[in-house]
Amino acid sequence: MPVQIDSPFTPDSSFRPYLIVVTGLGMLIPTFFFALMGFGILNGEDGGILAVIAGIFVVFAVAGGLWAYLYCRTVSYLLTPTEMTWGRGVLWKQTGIVPYNRITNVDIIQGPVMRLFGISNLRIQTAGYSANQLAEIKLQGIRDPEPLRAVIMDFVRSGHSIAAVTGAETITGSSSVSSGSRTQGTDAVVLQELRDITMVLKRIEEKMQ
Structure with missing residues (x-):
């Protein structure tokens, strides 16, 4: 199907008959259930039970087909x-x-x-x-x-990718560069602090001797 950005589109026209067929097939299950109930009520009369099955199926099939028709118009x-x-x-x-x-x-x-x-x-x-x-x-x-x-x-x-488990956004491009720069800056500060602490300890050691 042709893809157009910023233009709404709907399912293919074949989706409506497909949905009607699938809905009709799905109606076989409730039809079978109600047929068993009718079989018990009519005490196994063949003609009566066949009429009940046919009637129930027609009702469900028509209702399902109508729903499928209306549903397709809303998608x-x-x-x-x-x-x-x-x-x-x-x-x-x-x-x-x-x-x-x-x-x-x-x-x-x-x-x-x-x-x-x-x-x-x-x-x-x-x-x-x-x-x-x-x-x-x-x-x-x-x-x-x-x-x-x-x-x-x-x-x-x-676009930006999303981690499948955590949902966290993966930072790319300039953001990654900025993050790397911040990391290097933090390392430099920590290293300088360690040097200062070392100098202080040396001075204390010299005074104690």
């Missing part, structure tokens, strides 16, 4: 020169901002159903997030993820 992303933002949510709107200097890795995720629709997800890992935790940002429904990942990683590499 948006934005890349700026310093950070990336996202927003989504049907009933509860969620938004987030992550600076590039907090990003540690960008993974491309593509499941079997996604492969059928030709889309992928970009999983953004940030400093302080372990591999067992959820990604802070997930860019969903991306048609051509490689250029987008390349742009994000270019911004990440151009």
Whole structure:
């Protein structure tokens, strides 16, 4: 997909039918649960239980499809020169901002159903997030993820890096030079103080003799 800085973008158009299919498949679990309840109520009448299963599945599938349609309309992303933002949510709107200097890795995720629709997800890992935790940002429904990942990683590499464990910023460039100068200055002061102490001790030793 074309990447434009400071221009909001949304998932690929294939993300909507993909999400509807996935949501419909997910409805099989609650349908099976309610079907068991209906089977017990109807005492195993085959015709009745089939009608109950079909009715429950239709209700859940329609509700899930409607939610997927509305959800896709709320998803948006934005890349700026310093950070990336996202927003989504049907009933509860969620938004987030992550600076590039907090990003540690960008993974491309593509499941079997996604492969059928030709889309992928970009999983953004940030400093302080372990591999067992959820990604802070997930860019969903991306048609051509490689250029987008390349742009994000270019911004990440151009900024200051963040220590993955402590979250401390690694100082580079002129800051490193200044730090080195301060260290050398401190060493010189300590060395001079040691020389003064040595002179005082020698004078005390001479007086005692």
